[in-house]
Amino acid sequence: MAKLPTLTERLNALRDCADAYGADIARWPAARREAFFDLLDTDEAALILDEARGLDGFLNAATAPRMSEDLTNRIMAGYAAPKQQAGLFDFLRGLAPVVRLAPAGVLAGLGALGIASGLMSASAQDPLTPEYEALAYVDDLSPVAIDEDGGLEWDAE
Amino acid sequence: MIYAASYRMLGSKAAAEDAVQETFMRLWRHAAKWKPQGAKFETWLYRVAMNICLDQLRKTKREAPEDAAPERADSADRQDQKIFAAERRFAIDEALDKLPERQRLAITLCHYQELSNIEAAEIMEISVEALESLLARGRRALRQRLAPMREHLMGKMDDGETSHLN
Numbered sequence: 001m002a003k004l005p006t007l008t009e010r011l012n013a014l015r016d017c018a019d020a021y022g023a024d025i026a027r028w029p030a031a032r033r034e035a036f037f038d039l040l041d042t043d044e045a046a047l048i049l050d051e052a053r054g055l056d057g058f059l060n061a062a063t064a065p066r067m068s069e070d071l072t073n074r075i076m077a078g079y080a081a082p083k084q085q086a087g088l089f090d091f092l093r094g095l096a097p098v099v100r101l102a103p104a105g106v107l108a109g110l111g112a113l114g115i116a117s118g119l120m121s122a123s124a125q126d127p128l129t130p131e132y133e134a135l136a137y138v139d140d141l142s143p144v145a146i147d148e149d150g151g152l153e154w155d156a157e
Numbered sequence: 158m159i160y161a162a163s164y165r166m167l168g169s170k171a172a173a174e175d176a177v178q179e180t181f182m183r184l185w186r187h188a189a190k191w192k193p194q195g196a197k198f199e200t201w202l203y204r205v206a207m208n209i210c211l212d213q214l215r216k217t218k219r220e221a222p223e224d225a226a227p228e229r230a231d232s233a234d235r236q237d238q239k240i241f242a243a244e245r246r247f248a249i250d251e252a253l254d255k256l257p258e259r260q261r262l263a264i265t266l267c268h269y270q271e272l273s274n275i276e277a278a279e280i281m282e283i284s285v286e287a288l289e290s291l292l293a294r295g296r297r298a299l300r301q302r303l304a305p306m307r308e309h310l311m312g313k314m315d316d317g318e319t320s321h322l323n
Binding site for chain 1: 170267269273297
């Protein structure tokens with residue numbers, strides 16, 4: 001029969017987890033959250049999590065700049081206007097989670113370069129996927145909306 | 158998100174822009190051929206971008222973090238807050254800068270990009286256990302490096318964020 005870990009061993013394991021993932025247990029792997037659930041209300045665990053929270057606070061204070069419009073334009077300029085071709089819709093479906101947090105200019109650029117029309121024609125054959133739907137919730141996505149038929153409408157501004 | 162991750166790795170807007178532009182050039186070249194099999198698209202794109210960043214880091218020394226603390230112009234509260242925020246940002250940028258590349262990459266992917274441990278491990282092409290080890294070593298090193306800043310920052314902080322940074 002396997003020997004059960006002592007409280008000290010479990011607290012050490014909790015510390016390792018907090019050292020790796022920080023104080024926000026929502027960001028821990030689910031199995032770890034469950035494994036330490038009964039420890040989280042203890043004073044020892046509170047101390048460990050407070051230490052991790054201190055570093056989290058520092059890390060969160062170091063904000064990154066946003067991508068410039070100029071860079072967006074340069075990236076889009078590198079895209080040779082795509083023709084309707086096999087695999088493009090799959091590619092764009094994969095792209096959706098990535099562009100979700102991108103500046104609206106990226107999506108406006110996609111539309112300007114004809115990718116939107118590829119998306120819309122593909123949508124006539126494919127069901128509306130969560131990834132596709134997510135395109136409508138991009139930050140500051142004023143130029144794009146889903147129309148009644150599930151296609152993307154692009155506002156040329 | 159690719160830009161932010163590149164900036165975290167390279168510490169310079171110009172270098173991050175170059176890395177992102179190169180990433181997307183590769184992306185456009187492969188767009189038509191890409192199929193949703195094997196690695197997730199997001200994982201693939203991150204892997205490309207982070208490898209470009211690591212290549213850049215090997216070629217050139219990482220530049221000093223930008224947005225250094227502005228010079229003190231007057232004693233107004235607002236100006237003090239700005240200076241304090243910039244000092245804190247500079248301190249963490251500098252501490253991140255001194256981490257080994259792979260520890261910095263692990264922290265960038267998991268903490269800043271909020272990717273799961275499995276996704277980050279896939280991007281770095283290592284096991285989850287190895288990723289956790291990099292994360293833990295990186296965060297411990299950061300805590301140690303930032304400890305001398307503690308008293309300085311504590312004197313200015315209102316919210317007590319660093320009270321346990323030791």
